[in-house]
Amino acid sequence: MVQFIMKNKQHNIIKICLIFLFFVFKHVECRAQNTVTFKIDMREPIESGLFSPRENDHVIIRGSFNHWSGNDYILEDVNKDSVYEQIFNIDTDSGSAPEFKYLIIKSNGQELWENRPNKSNLPYGNRFIESNTRAIDTFDSDKYNFGLIGREVIFTENEIQNDFIQFRNTLETQHCCLYEYTSKQELDRLFDLQYQMLDQPMTPIEFYKILTPVTAKIGCGHTAVWMPEEFWGIGKNHLFPLKIHFIENHAVSAGSYGNSSMIERGSIIQEIDGVPISEIIHEMQMNYSADAMNIHFINSQIERRFPLIYARRFGFQDKFQIKYIPPGKKKNRLKALNATSISAVKSVVFKNFHHPPLQIKMLDRNTAVIKIPTFIYYDRVPYFTHFIDSCFTVINTQGVRNLILDLRGNDGGDPFCAAPLFSYLQHKSVPYFSEPYGKYSELAKPLLLPENHYTGHLYTLIDGRCFSTNGHFCALLKYHHIGKFVGTKSGATYKCNAGKNTEIHLSHTKIMLNFGRSTYSAAVTGMDKTKPIMPDYPVKETCQDFLDGKDVFIDKVIELIQLDDS
Numbered sequence: 001m002v003q004f005i006m007k008n009k010q011h012n013i014i015k016i017c018l019i020f021l022f023f024v025f026k027h028v029e030c031r032a033q034n035t036v037t038f039k040i041d042m043r044e045p046i047e048s049g050l051f052s053p054r055e056n057d058h059v060i061i062r063g064s065f066n067h068w069s070g071n072d073y074i075l076e077d078v079n080k081d082s083v084y085e086q087i088f089n090i091d092t093d094s095g096s097a098p099e100f101k102y103l104i105i106k107s108n109g110q111e112l113w114e115n116r117p118n119k120s121n122l123p124y125g126n127r128f129i130e131s132n133t134r135a136i137d138t139f140d141s142d143k144y145n146f147g148l149i150g151r152e153v154i155f156t157e158n159e160i161q162n163d164f165i166q167f168r169n170t171l172e173t174q175h176c177c178l179y180e181y182t183s184k185q186e187l188d189r190l191f192d193l194q195y196q197m198l199d200q201p202m203t204p205i206e207f208y209k210i211l212t213p214v215t216a217k218i219g220c221g222h223t224a225v226w227m228p229e230e231f232w233g234i235g236k237n238h239l240f241p242l243k244i245h246f247i248e249n250h251a252v253s254a255g256s257y258g259n260s261s262m263i264e265r266g267s268i269i270q271e272i273d274g275v276p277i278s279e280i281i282h283e284m285q286m287n288y289s290a291d292a293m294n295i296h297f298i299n300s301q302i303e304r305r306f307p308l309i310y311a312r313r314f315g316f317q318d319k320f321q322i323k324y325i326p327p328g329k330k331k332n333r334l335k336a337l338n339a340t341s342i343s344a345v346k347s348v349v350f351k352n353f354h355h356p357p358l359q360i361k362m363l364d365r366n367t368a369v370i371k372i373p374t375f376i377y378y379d380r381v382p383y384f385t386h387f388i389d390s391c392f393t394v395i396n397t398q399g400v401r402n403l404i405l406d407l408r409g410n411d412g413g414d415p416f417c418a419a420p421l422f423s424y425l426q427h428k429s430v431p432y433f434s435e436p437y438g439k440y441s442e443l444a445k446p447l448l449l450p451e452n453h454y455t456g457h458l459y460t461l462i463d464g465r466c467f468s469t470n471g472h473f474c475a476l477l478k479y480h481h482i483g484k485f486v487g488t489k490s491g492a493t494y495k496c497n498a499g500k501n502t503e504i505h506l507s508h509t510k511i512m513l514n515f516g517r518s519t520y521s522a523a524v525t526g527m528d529k530t531k532p533i534m535p536d537y538p539v540k541e542t543c544q545d546f547l548d549g550k551d552v553f554i555d556k557v558i559e560l561i562q563l564d565d566s
Contacts, residue, residue: 034089034129035088035090035132036089036129036134037085037087037132037134038061038075038085038086038088038134038137039083039136039137040059040075040083040084040102040137040139041082041083041136041137042059042083042084043082044138044141046082048141048146049146049151050104050146050149051104055107057106057107058071058074058104058105059075059084059102059103060072060073060075060105061073061088061101061102061103063099063101063126063129064099064100065098065100071105075102083136098128098129099128100127100129101113101114101117101124101126101127102114102117102139104139104145110148110149112142112148112149114139114140114141114142115141115142117137123505142230144230144234147231147233147234147235148233148234153204154201154203155203155204155207156201157199157200157202160201160202160508160509163207163507163508163511164194164195164210164211166507167214167506168195168214170515171218171223171513174515174517175218175220175223175497176497176499176516176517176518176519177220177497181220181293182218182219187217187218190213190214190217194210194211197210198210204227204231204509205312205314205315207509207511208225208312209287209313211511212287212288213287216286216287217293218289219290219291219292220291220496220516221291221297221467221468221491221492221497222289222468222497222502222514222516223497223514223515223516224288224513225512225513225514226512226514227312227512228510231510232342234316235315235316235342236341236342237340238311238316238317238339239307239308239310239311239316239339239340239345240272240306240310240311240320241307241320241337241339242254242256242269242337243255243256244302244303244306245303246299246303247543247546248543251268251277251281252266252268252269252546253268253269253324256340257341257344257348258340262335262337262338263324263335263337264326264327265547266326266543266547267324267325267326268324268543269324270322270325271322271323272310272320272321272322273317273320273322280310280314281302283313284298284302284309284313285298285299285302287313288301288302288309291467291471291491291492291495291496292493292530292531294491294493296488296489296490296491296532297465297467297490297491297492297532299464300463300465300491301491304349304465307340307345308342308345317339318338318339319336320336320339321335321337322334322335327543327547352373352374352411352413353376355377355380356373356374358370358373360394362398362400365400366400366402367400367402367404367561368391368394368395368400368402368403369403369404369406369554370404370405370406372406372410373409373410374409374410374411374412374413375410375412375413375415375469375470376413377417378414381414384417384420385417388421389420389450392424392450392453392454393452395452395454395456396452400456401456401565402457402561402564402565403454403457403458403459404460404554405425405458405459405460405461405483406461406553407460407462407470407473407474408462408463408465408487408553409465410465410466410467410470411465411466411467412467412468412471412492412496414469415432415433415440415472416440417469418469418472418473419432419443419447421473422447422473422477423450424453424454425453425454425477426449426480427480427482429448429449430476431443431445431523432444432447432472432476433472433521433523434521434522434523437518444523457484458483458484459486459557459561460474460485460486461557462474462485462487462488462490462533462535463487463490463491463553464489464491465491466490466491466533467492469496470490470492471490471491471493471494471495471496471522471533472494472496472521472522473522474490474492474533475492475493475524475527475533476494476523478533478534479494479524479527484560486536486556486560487535487537487538487539487553488539488540489533489535490532490533490534491532492533493528493529493531493532493533494521494524494527494529495519495520495529496520497515497516497518497519498520499516499517499518500517501517502514502516502517537556537560539553539556540552
């Protein structure tokens with residue numbers, strides 16, 4: 001018996017070893033080392049000034065085989081003929097063609113990547129290693145790289161014309177409702193007029209300013225053009241540094257991006273680099289996209305994105321000369337402001353995309369405030385709905401009679417977040433959407449009435465940034481006469497356009513075009529799609545309110561609650 005057990009143990013050990021060796025050899029068989037010769041002609045980058053061997057610039061390759069990082073694969077000009085070459089052993093998975101690109105490493109560490117050498121390999125145009133012997137490649141220069149070395153970025157007349165044709169064809173063939181707010185005749189005339197301006201080489205900004213009058217005229221807040229990442233890489237530390245807030249027809253400083261305070265908060269800005277701020281803002285207003293050309297949304301976005309919009313229309317700078325009037329003063333002052341970084345601006349402008357905290361607090365035992373800064377919780381819907389469920393459990397348990405729903409700054413997000421919130425506020429089961437829209441088809445059916453649905457007084461705070469999904473949500477509250485709206489006119493109505501795969505990059509300038517493929521309408525009838533959601537109790541903030549740190553929206557609600565309770 002003992003001998004039998006020992007034999008079984010030996011057998012098992014041998015079996016385990018064989019299994020281990022099988023997997024080892026299988027892994028080895030899945031890996032292959034190909035000896036590949038790389039050659040690239042760098043004469044054009046040398047002549048254009050992108051590549052300077054005399055200044056110790058290098059040309060290297062990065063690819064899927066080294067996780068697109070590191071500087072180990074350096075090529076050399078062995079024959080001093082500007083053709084750089086080297087032989088490398090490339091580890092690849094058998095049966096797959098690894099991808100790579102050439103890039104220039106400048107002596108100061110800057111990285112100048114190729115553009116899109118393989119146009120058919122979307123989205124990045126990477127090259128493939130398909131054999132051990134390659135023909136001599138040519139460096140596919142990215143024109144935005146010239147901006148990184150202090151040169152002007154210029155696109156040819158033919159390049160911008162082709163990009164405009166791509167821009168127009170995409171909108172005409174793929175936009176869901178191109179002529180909803182502007183007739184085809186008028187839009188065709190505008191397309192033709194803007195195309196006629198493309199009669200000479202242009203910078204990205206010059207071309208961008210040709211495109212925006214078209215997107216602004218479409219009247220769709222989800223249809224716009226944006227500068228590509230390569231553009232922002234050029235000016236990543238050269239953005240206007242002040243936050244802007246519109247009060248009483250003034251552009252007021254609301255602080256600065258970063259930690260330093262550049263001018264007194266509440267200062268009225270009069271000029272930037274000698275140009276009246278009113279002219280700058282008007283130019284922005286005429287070229288910004290919004291549903292039904294909603295000026296309240298446009299103004300809210302200029303406030304929120306001012307440094308980014310300014311850079312797209314007026315360029316990058318090291319310093320900005322401003323004329324302003326400090327709070328409480330009458331005489332204006334001049335001051336040169338250092339530029340700020342794009343990272344500092346984006347951390348504020350795009351904070352709604354990073355799951356800001358949801359909040360509920362009690363003002364007193366009868367009044368609760370729920371702050372919903374955004375519905376952008378696409379990948380965290382259970383977290384959002386759990387928060388909402390918890391809120392109304394607390395509200396029901398404590399018998400809260402007054403609920404303030406703060407939607408200021410909420411520019412939309414996932415209907416699967418907005419619909420559960422609405423279900424707690426509805427008086428009876430009603431649908432959220434007017435039609436079954438794809439994955440949201442269930443929202444076209446009456447929403448279930450939760451056990452803890454709210455029956456007290458509702459006060460909803462809105463402003464010009466209320467947009468997209470938040471427009472649907474507010475339209476339903478308005479249509480069903482649920483509560484009172486306090487604040488300013490919204491930036492949205494009961495419908496908007498959106499959908500999947502709604503972004504393309506123009507072939508030469510790489511400018512991004514976003515557009516709406518589908519229309520989404522809240523389940524309402526008789527509402528005017530050209531009109532914003534109107535507040536029942538308008539609120540106007542004064543400069544003094546701003547300086548005093550007053551929240552006049554909340555103050556107005558408290559006043560209404562006192563009247564309703566009396």
